Amino acid sequence: MKEKTIDYILRATWQAVSRMYNEEAAKYGASMSVGFALLSIDKEQGIPSTALGPQMGMEATSLTRTLKSMEDKGLIVKKKNPVDGRGVLINLTKLGKEKRDLSKDRVLTFNEVIKQHIPQEKLDAFIEVAEKINELIADRQIFTNDGDSK
Template sequence: MKREETVDYHIKSAWHAISRMYNQHAAQEGFTTAIGFVLININSKEGTPATKIAPMIGLETRSLTRMLKTMEEKGLVYKKPDPQDRRSVRIFLTEEGKEKKEISVRTIKEFNEQIREVIDESDLRTFFDVFEKVQMVIDQFSGAEANKPIFEL
């Protein structure tokens, strides 16, 4: 089987192209795609518990800790003790953080609008259905079965 015939090749190459595009837009605004994804997942009014952010975006806690430190240094976020649980902290957006979040949201919306101009609704529905099935296969092979080869190339 050639790599171009594998599902994961097409998923990976498309995601890398999307990621490069998002990074180019983010770099023009002075941040990264990863920071943009974190900003999007922080509640603009109430903040978000730091412990909730990593699982929402699939990051390791250590990576998020470093990223939040960088974001604090850049003036995008600040931390405050959680009023319900003093052992925990909530992450809040600064005004600049809110601006960068809006840029991130707008960039994602614009990209999705462009996709919807080129791909009709029934094809998109099929695309989403296929990806739900791909995710189901991934879920089935997670855990103990994750180490079993699915096929040989």
């Protein structure tokens, strides 16, 4: 059997996780990105709109669509930031907090099932490897400017 590349394994696994979360979220009229946004917004304090995108790793256009959908569904409200009048704070509504709790439960369930099937030392190694991959990418150590890898 042909050996699978690391990026293929990462991509295929992420697509499976994403599909699973989207199927689960669809039962509640939502999506994985809505669930992730709900979990990224502080339940009590809210979050400045400018901080949400970087925290979620989402591009502004995708985030704008997600927030519009969330606002239309009554999950969030946007308020003028009292500290910075030019900015906007995003706060969860009562319904948003309920859906956030549901999203949190789904994530914790996922984590529990994984922990039941994979020994802790293997999970620790997986996390260490994933963090190292992210570090290598962030430090631009995969591809150099001249096209060679290090």
